[in-house]
Amino acid sequence: MSTERDAAYAVVDELAEWSDWRPFFEVAEGAPMSPGVYQMRLRDDLIVYVGMAGERRGQGIRGRLSIYRRGKGAVSGFGEAALDRALADAGFIEEHLANVREGQPSRASVWAIDAIRRLDVEVRWTPCETAASALAVETAVVALLRTHGIWNRVASRAILTPASARAVAEQPIEDGAGxxxxxxxLSGELGRDDGGKAVRRTLRQGFPDHVRHTSWDPLTPAHVAYVRSRLGGSRY
Known part of the structure; x- marks a missing residue:
């Protein structure tokens, strides 16, 4: 493991109280039924995916992992990442084509399940109180790991230092209208009377891919958490 990756992993470990790493298919069915963030890693300890789950009709993390476990997530998230890599493996293709030639073709969901099984991944998670707080933790983790081999197709736009990543993850972000x-x-909440200039400047620093000269409103929980971590001082 590289020194930089090792350091990034250490910061991620400190962001939240994570469960132990366990084989995905052994523990996915018993994951918490609450919002939260999960990570997938290969057996060589390389973390390859970071995801989040909202309430999901009361199913939370368990509901999201169940989608992968049952082969229902082949076109999104970790399921898509796993299947993309399986379809680039000639051995995986030949094995399934052999079944077709024998008159025993598999359903698409079986291909998706087999794509995850071939990776032999482990999973860990951290429950969160709300979907908004889960989003903040996911944003921080992806920002820290975006250059260290994760497969997330859309990496976080936020450029966070380890210190500000911790702050983002710890924010008591209100969900919805709260x-x-x-x-x-947000500028008023932070006690600034500059018409929002400091907030906009901070947002441009943390989210540089935002289209210039377009409104930041409505702010996302990640936007609010990032600005608070940079401008809020000890209050947050």
């Missing part, structure tokens, strides 16, 4: 949703409202 928190500020505009630049002006």
């Amino acid at each position: 928190g500020p949703t505009t630049v002006v409202a």
